[in-house]
Amino acid sequence: MRIVVGIKWVPNTQAVRFDPKTGTLIREGVPSIVNPHDYPAIELALRLRDKYGGEVIAVTMAPPSARQGLEHVLGMGVDKGVLLTDRAFAGADTLATSYVIAKAIEKIDKEIGHVDVAIFGHETIDSSTAHIGAQVASWLGWPYVYYARDAELVEDGKLKVRRQTERAIEEYVLNLPAVVATAIKALEPRPIRLLHKLRAKIEQPIIVWTNNELGLDKRCIGLKGSPTVVANITFMPEVPRKKIVYKPKDPKDAARWLLRQLFKDEAVAPFLKKALWG
Amino acid sequence: MPVKPDCEKLCPEWPCDDPFEFKGVWVVAEADENELNEASLQMLTPAKKIASKLGEKIVGILVGYNVKKWADELIKHGADEVIVVDDERLKTYYPRVYGQVIVDLAKKYKPSVILVSATMRGREMAPYIANTLRTGITADCTDFDVDEKTGDVLMIRPPFAAIMLAYIKTPFRKPQMGTARPNVFPVPPRDESRSGPVIEEKAEIIPPGMELAYYKPVKREEVLIEKAEIIVSVGKGIGGPDGVKLAEKLASLLGGVVAGSRKAVDAGWIPPERQVGQTGKSVKPVLYIAIGISGAAQHMIGVREAGRIVAINIDPDAPIFNQADYGIIGDYREIVPALIEELERLKKEGPKAIEELLKEEEEAAAS
Numbered sequence: 001m002r003i004v005v006g007i008k009w010v011p012n013t014q015a016v017r018f019d020p021k022t023g024t025l026i027r028e029g030v031p032s033i034v035n036p037h038d039y040p041a042i043e044l045a046l047r048l049r050d051k052y053g054g055e056v057i058a059v060t061m062a063p064p065s066a067r068q069g070l071e072h073v074l075g076m077g078v079d080k081g082v083l084l085t086d087r088a089f090a091g092a093d094t095l096a097t098s099y100v101i102a103k104a105i106e107k108i109d110k111e112i113g114h115v116d117v118a119i120f121g122h123e124t125i126d127s128s129t130a131h132i133g134a135q136v137a138s139w140l141g142w143p144y145v146y147y148a149r150d151a152e153l154v155e156d157g158k159l160k161v162r163r164q165t166e167r168a169i170e171e172y173v174l175n176l177p178a179v180v181a182t183a184i185k186a187l188e189p190r191p192i193r194l195l196h197k198l199r200a201k202i203e204q205p206i207i208v209w210t211n212n213e214l215g216l217d218k219r220c221i222g223l224k225g226s227p228t229v230v231a232n233i234t235f236m237p238e239v240p241r242k243k244i245v246y247k248p249k250d251p252k253d254a255a256r257w258l259l260r261q262l263f264k265d266e267a268v269a270p271f272l273k274k275a276l277w278g
Numbered sequence: 279m280p281v282k283p284d285c286e287k288l289c290p291e292w293p294c295d296d297p298f299e300f301k302g303v304w305v306v307a308e309a310d311e312n313e314l315n316e317a318s319l320q321m322l323t324p325a326k327k328i329a330s331k332l333g334e335k336i337v338g339i340l341v342g343y344n345v346k347k348w349a350d351e352l353i354k355h356g357a358d359e360v361i362v363v364d365d366e367r368l369k370t371y372y373p374r375v376y377g378q379v380i381v382d383l384a385k386k387y388k389p390s391v392i393l394v395s396a397t398m399r400g401r402e403m404a405p406y407i408a409n410t411l412r413t414g415i416t417a418d419c420t421d422f423d424v425d426e427k428t429g430d431v432l433m434i435r436p437p438f439a440a441i442m443l444a445y446i447k448t449p450f451r452k453p454q455m456g457t458a459r460p461n462v463f464p465v466p467p468r469d470e471s472r473s474g475p476v477i478e479e480k481a482e483i484i485p486p487g488m489e490l491a492y493y494k495p496v497k498r499e500e501v502l503i504e505k506a507e508i509i510v511s512v513g514k515g516i517g518g519p520d521g522v523k524l525a526e527k528l529a530s531l532l533g534g535v536v537a538g539s540r541k542a543v544d545a546g547w548i549p550p551e552r553q554v555g556q557t558g559k560s561v562k563p564v565l566y567i568a569i570g571i572s573g574a575a576q577h578m579i580g581v582r583e584a585g586r587i588v589a590i591n592i593d594p595d596a597p598i599f600n601q602a603d604y605g606i607i608g609d610y611r612e613i614v615p616a617l618i619e620e621l622e623r624l625k626k627e628g629p630k631a632i633e634e635l636l637k638e639e640e641e642a643a644a645s
C-alpha cells in the first residue's frame with residue numbers, strides 16, 4: 001500500500017499572541033511543532049504499512065522551515081517526505097491549500113507510484129477547520145470518511161474504517177483510493193527511534209516541490225486561489241460580569257458567602273430553590 | 279451591490295458566475311426518519327439575520343429518506359420554504375452522496391448563502407459541498423453579518439486566539455458558506471401561524487464508493503451539557519479523579535451535570551463530549567461553577583451565554599476572576615466540601631434556612 005499522510009508544521013498555539021494593532025499573529029520566537037492532531041493519522045498510516053507493506057509518504061504545504069516537521073515524522077518511521085513550498089502558495093485558505101495537496105497526490109501517484117489512501121488529521125490547532133480531508137476528497141473524486149479510529153484491509157482490497165460519532169459506532173468499507181481523516185487522539189503515536197532518524201539523515205528522503213514542479217495555474221493557488229478573504233479583525237466584545245471576588249476567612253465562610261450571593265441573585269435563586277426543594 | 283468578478287482573473291477551476299443570479303439563504307437540515315436535529319433549527323437564527331439584511335428568503339434543505347415530514351417544523355421555526363429530496367437510496371448517510379445532492383441543488387437554485395450546523399456530520403459534509411462548488415467556507419462561526427456596502431456576508435469567528443474576532447467574506451464566489459457549532463445560536467421560537475411551500479426535488483444519486491458494514495447505536499448521555507441548567511465544570515486544578523468525584527457530588531446536589539476544560543479532558547478525567555470551549559461545546563446554563571479553571575480565552579468562549587459564572591480558584595491572579603460574577607479565592611479541596619455541607623444542611627432545613635443565611639450578612643454589615 002502507498003499511503004500519503006498530510007501533516008502541518010504549526011506554531012505552538014499556546015505560545016502565540018495577537019498583535020491587536022495590526023491584527024496579525026506574533027509568531028516570532030514561537031516554537032513550531034507537528035500539529036498534534038496529525039499524530040493519529042501518522043500512526044494509522046504506519047500501522048497499515050507495517051501490516052500490509054508498502055510505504056508512507058508525509059506531505060506538507062508550508063514554508064521551507066517545515067522540513068523540520070517532516071524530519072520529525074521520518075524519525076517515527078515514515079518512509080518519505082514531500083515538502084510543497086513556494087512563495088506563490090502563501091496566503092492560501094483551505095480551498096487553495098487542498099488544491100495544492102490534491103495536485104501533489106496526483107503527482108505522487110503518477111511519478112512515485114499508485115496511491116491507495118490519503119490520511120489526514122482531524123484538524124489543525126492553528127486553524128481548526130477540519131476542512132482539508134473533505135476538500136482533498138472533493139478535488140480527487142475519492143470516497144472519504146472522518147473520525148476514523150482504526151482501519152484494515154478487507155476482501156477485494158477495500159479498506160474497512162471504524163469510527164464513532166455522537167450516535168453510533170460505525171464501520172464503513174471504502175473502495176480505494178480513498179481519503180480518511182482520523183479522530184482526535186484516536187491512536188497513540190509511536191515514539192521517535194534513533195534508527196529511523198539515522199536512516200533519514202543518510203538517505204535524505206525529502207522531496208521538495210515548488211510550483212515549477214507542480215505547474216499549477218497561479219490564479220488557483222495562494223491568496224489568489226482563495227475565495228475567502230479576511231475583511232477585518234477586532235477584539236471580541238467582553239461579556240459584562242459582576243466580577244465580585246471574595247477572599248474567605250475559612251471554608252465555611254466561603255460556602256455561606258457564595259450561597260448568600262446566589263440566593264440574592266434573581267437570575268439563579270429560583271433554579272437553586274427548585275434543585276434543593278423541588 | 280455585489281461586484282461582477284473579472285472572469286480572466288479567477289482560477290479556471292472555478293465557474294465564473296454572475297453574483298446577481300444568486301438569491302436565498304439556505305439552511306441545510308440534518309435529519310433522518312426519527313429525528314430532526316435541533317442544531318439545524320438553531321441555524322435558522324443567523325439565517326434570519328442574514329436574510330432580512332439581504333432581503334432574501336430563508337430556504338430549508340432536507341435530504342434523506344422519510345424526512346419530508348420535517349419540512350413543516352423548519353417552516354414553523356422560520357424557513358420561508360423548504361426543498362426536499364426524499365429518496366429511499368438516501369436511507370444510509372454517506373458524506374459524498376449527501377454532499378453531492380446538495381451541490382446539485384445549489385447549482386440549480388443558486389442560493390447566495392449556505393449555512394450548515396457544525397455537528398459531526400455537518401463538519402464532515404460541509405467542506406465537501408463548498409469545495410465541489412469551488413467556493414469558500416468558514417468553519418465554526420460565532421456570528422454572521424452583512425457588509426452593507428457590498429452585500430457580502432461576513433462570517434465571524436475567533437481565529438487562533440479566542441480573544442479576537444475575524445470577519446471573513448467570500449467576495450468573488452457564491453454561494454457563501456459557513457458553519458456554526460451547535461448551541462451558539464438559540465432555536466427561533468415556533469410560530470404556529472407560519473406556512474410555506476415545500477418543493478420536492480428528484481436527485482441523481484451518485485454511487486457512494488463505500489458501504490456501511492456495521493452500525494451500533496451508542497447510548498446517549500441522559501443529560502447533555504448543552505441542555506443543562508446548572509454545570510459544575512472542572513479544570514486542571516482539580517488534580518485528578520478524586521476532585522471530579524467531589525464535583526459530581528456538588529452537581530448532583532444542585533441537579534446539575536459535570537463538564538470540564540480541555541486540560542481536564544486531556545488528562546482523561548472528563549470525557550471529550552463534556553469539554554467546554556472553542557474546540558468543545560458552547561453551553562448556556564443558568565449557573566456555571568468553574569473549579570480549578572484558569573479562564574483561558576478558548577475556554578471562556580464556550581460560556582459566553584452562561585447566566586452566572588462562579589469561579590473557585592486558589593490563585594488570586596487567575597484570569598477567570600475577571601470574567602466571573604462571583605469568585606472565591608481558595609483551595610477547592612476545602613471550599614467544595616464546605617459548600618456541599620452547607621447545601622445539604624439547607625436542603626434538610628427547607629427554604630426557611632435562606633432567611634437565616636441572608637440575615638447573617640446584615641449582621642456582618644452591621645458589626
Ligand SMILES: Cc1cc2nc3c(=O)[nH]c(=O)nc-3n(C[C@H](O)[C@H](O)[C@H](O)COP(=O)(O)OP(=O)(O)OC[C@H]3O[C@@H](n4cnc5c(N)ncnc54)[C@H](O)[C@@H]3O)c2cc1C
Nearest residue numbers: 513514515539540555556557558570571572576577592610
Ligand atoms: C486552538 C485552541 C483551542 C482550545 N480549545 C479549548 C477548549 O475548547 N476548552 C478549553 O477548556 N480549553 C481550550 N484550549 C486550551 C486553553 O488555552 C487552556 O489551556 C485550558 O482551558 C486551560 O485549562 P485549565 O483552566 O483547566 O488549566 P490551567 O490553565 O492549568 O488552570 C488550572 C487552574 O487551577 C487552579 N488551581 C490549582 N489547584 C487548585 C486548587 N487546589 N483549588 C482551586 N484552584 C486550583 C490554578 O490556579 C489554575 O488557575 C484551547 C487552546 C487552543 C490553542
Ligand SMILES: Nc1ncnc2c1ncn2[C@@H]1O[C@H](COP(=O)(O)O)[C@@H](O)[C@H]1O
Nearest residue numbers: 006007061120121123124129130131132
Ligand atoms: N498545509 C498543510 N499541508 C499538509 N496537510 C495539511 C495542511 N493543513 C492541514 N493539513 C491536514 O489537514 C488536516 C485538517 O486540517 P484543517 O482543515 O486545517 O483543520 C490536518 O490535520 C492535516 O492532516
